[in-house]
Amino acid sequence: xxxxxxxxxxxxxxxxxxxxxxxxxxxxxxxxxxxxxxxxxxxxxxxxxxxxxxxxxxxxxxxxxxxxxxxxxxxxxxxxxxxxxxxxxxxxxxxxxxxxxxxxxxxxxxxxxxxxxxxxxxxxxxxxxxxxxxxxxxxxxxxxxxxxxxxxxxxxxxxxxxxxxxxxxxxxxxxxxxxxxxxxxxxxxxxxxxxxxxxxxxxxxxxxxxxxxxxxxxxxxxxxxxxxxxxxxxxxxxxxxxxxxxxxxxxxxxxxxxxxxxxxxxxxxxxxxxxxxxxxx
Numbered sequence: 617x618x619x620x621x622x623x624x625x626x627x628x629x630x631x632x633x634x635x636x637x638x639x640x641x642x643x644x645x646x647x648x649x650x651x652x653x654x655x656x657x658x659x660x661x662x663x664x665x666x667x668x669x670x671x672x673x674x675x676x677x678x679x680x681x682x683x684x685x686x687x688x689x690x691x692x693x694x695x696x697x698x699x700x701x702x703x704x705x706x707x708x709x710x711x712x713x714x715x716x717x718x719x720x721x722x723x724x725x726x727x728x729x730x731x732x733x734x735x736x737x738x739x740x741x742x743x744x745x746x747x748x749x750x751x752x753x754x755x756x757x758x759x760x761x762x763x764x765x766x767x768x769x770x771x772x773x774x775x776x777x778x779x780x781x782x783x784x785x786x787x788x789x790x791x792x793x794x795x796x797x798x799x800x801x802x803x804x805x806x807x808x809x810x811x812x813x814x815x816x817x818x819x820x821x822x823x824x825x826x827x828x829x830x831x832x833x834x835x836x837x838x839x840x841x842x843x844x845x846x847x848x849x850x851x852x853x854x855x856x857x858x859x860x861x862x863x864x865x866x867x868x869x870x871x872x873x874x875x876x877x878x879x880x881x882x883x884x885x886x887x888x889x890x891x892x893x894x895x896x897x
Contacts, residue, residue, distance in 0.1 A: 699770030
């Protein structure tokens with residue numbers, strides 16, 4: 617089964633439960649109507665041919681039976697600057713694989729409300745094809761699930777992504793959640809920071825989302841699913857026949873101190889994985 621994880625990025629802050637439920641977790645409290653204009657194609661950046669390391673990785677993944685679709689873009693996510701709504705930042709998967717993830721992601725920027733788009737001049741290096749180097753926190757085969765969010769003062773853009781390997785049994789290899797930030801409207805990005813890394817083939821981090829605090833510019837929140845199939849000590853192929861996945865429910869702030877949540881009530885717990893029946897005290 618899916619369990620959800622939350623990190624707080626930034627300083628300590630107290631948030632009313634109603635605001636946490638409606639604002640931070642993205643549940644709309646009001647309906648609004650909008651009329652869509654004509655579609656505008658955003659530029660992309662296919663990775664084959666961009667580096668020898670990328671081409672070698674694509675060849676290696678293909679030899680294992682995977683099929684890549686160069687110039688295929690999926691899962692776009694867009695955010696508007698709350699101070700300047702005409703400034704937009706979007707990210708999407710670049711060169712999708714048939715069995716999960718893409719060679720990397722592409723970030724684009726618009727200064728005129730989406731009438732035209734340009735590639736970010738400095739993309740976050742999430743994978744080998746995006747320029748991640750050996751020893752960096754994002755030296756992975758593939759990336760997926762881009763998500764972007766703007767701070768309320770319009771000064772910081774947060775981008776969260778999954779980065780992982782797909783070269784083994786079970787879920788395929790090392791799995792991570794990465795966060796990058798931009799201080800110039802998404803034009804360039806800081807090096808990704810690994811918030812969570814799991815080495816086990818039976819663990820998969822998935823479906824992450826990052827949301828900037830609507831009241832505190834230096835704070836953002838990250839939440840994701842962590843699938844364990846069916847436990848970290850299981851045979852790597854057991855996930856093929858298990859009827860469900862399970863894993864711990866852990867929430868944490870930027871200093872990696874786990875929190876546990878029931879509904880929208882959150883409380884700090886000691887720094888360890890909590891049992892499934894843990895409850896706030």
